[in-house]
Amino acid sequence: MGGIIDVIDLTVAYDRQPAVHHVSGSFARGSLTAVVGPNGAGKSTLIKTIVGLMNPSTGRVERHGLGRRAIAYLPQQAEIDRSFPINVADTVALGLWNEIGLWGSIKPKGWKRIADALAHVGLEGFGHHPIAALSAGQFQRVLFARLLLQDSAVILLDEPFAAIDERTTADLLAIIHHWHEEGRTVIAVLHDMEQVRQHFPQTLLMARELIGWGATSQVLTDEALRRARAIAQGWTNNHNHATGHAA
Numbered sequence: 738m739g740g741i742i743d744v745i746d747l748t749v750a751y752d753r754q755p756a757v758h759h760v761s762g763s764f765a766r767g768s769l770t771a772v773v774g775p776n777g778a779g780k781s782t783l784i785k786t787i788v789g790l791m792n793p794s795t796g797r798v799e800r801h802g803l804g805r806r807a808i809a810y811l812p813q814q815a816e817i818d819r820s821f822p823i824n825v826a827d828t829v830a831l832g833l834w835n836e837i838g839l840w841g842s843i844k845p846k847g848w849k850r851i852a853d854a855l856a857h858v859g860l861e862g863f864g865h866h867p868i869a870a871l872s873a874g875q876f877q878r879v880l881f882a883r884l885l886l887q888d889s890a891v892i893l894l895d896e897p898f899a900a901i902d903e904r905t906t907a908d909l910l911a912i913i914h915h916w917h918e919e920g921r922t923v924i925a926v927l928h929d930m931e932q933v934r935q936h937f938p939q940t941l942l943m944a945r946e947l948i949g950w951g952a953t954s955q956v957l958t959d960e961a962l963r964r965a966r967a968i969a970q971g972w973t974n975n976h977n978h979a980t981g982h983a984a
């Protein structure tokens with residue numbers, strides 16, 4: 738199909754219930770794409786399958802030889818355990834893991850890059866703070882600093898602005914635009930349609946099945962959003978019918 742990542746008739750299921758259903762399409766190299774759809778539409782499942790954290794039931798994801806290092810992934814904050822006693826600098830340092838390996842040590846140059854990345858996200862001097870003491874917005878900045886060090890060709894973000902304040906969102910959107918200008922491929926799961934219209938040229942709209950994938954202005958029509966909601970509701974009703982739960 739000719740993208741940097743191609744999704745080919747992809748179905749991914751939990752306990753035989755498909756969360757992603759026969760989705761096909763391509764992420765063009767250097768594209769900036771929002772993945773949108775109602776709750777339970779399969780967005781996170783699609784992202785995890787692209788990263789390689791979940792396996793397709795049928796179909797496949799073609800990564801064209803991109804190695805682990807080439808794909809960076811930011812999970813939803815809710816999936817990250819912040820009780821671990823680690824400080825900000827060491828968290829960002831994990832972004833160098835691909836370069837230095839498990840047992841390698843970070844050279845002064847590496848620590849300088851970590852400090853620079855923290856300054857870039859507006860957290861200069863925060864290196865020694867424990868991550869448990871940060872606000873949600875500050876922690877998201879730390880995770881973006883880590884992505885900066887990872888230096889990956891493809892960056893996947895799962896709801897990067899959920900429960901994040903406006904100021905932080907604006908700063909992190911600027912970093913996403915910068916990645917786009919550098920020619921990286923960025924894919925983000927988002928819920929705010931205005932934000933998508935303003936900042937994301939491409940949109941993938943799904944309700945387990947694909948509703949639309951292309952230029953945001955063409956995909957995000959009222960009609961398509963209504964269709965996505967109706968189809969998602971249909972899946973829920975079917976599931977409840979099959980399991981005997983009330984809708």
Ligand SMILES: Nc1ncnc2c1ncn2[C@@H]1O[C@H](COP(=O)(O)OP(=O)(O)OP(=O)(O)O)[C@@H](O)[C@H]1O
Pocket residue numbers: 751752755756774775776777778779780781782783
């Ligand atoms: N670990 C799991 N085990 C069983 N079912 C799951 C699991 N994770 C997700 N699902 C189901 O798969 C479907 C798709 O979930 P997914 O998280 O991919 O959707 P989403 O579009 O990211 O939703 P949201 O916008 O609410 O985050 C949902 O019906 C969900 O309940």
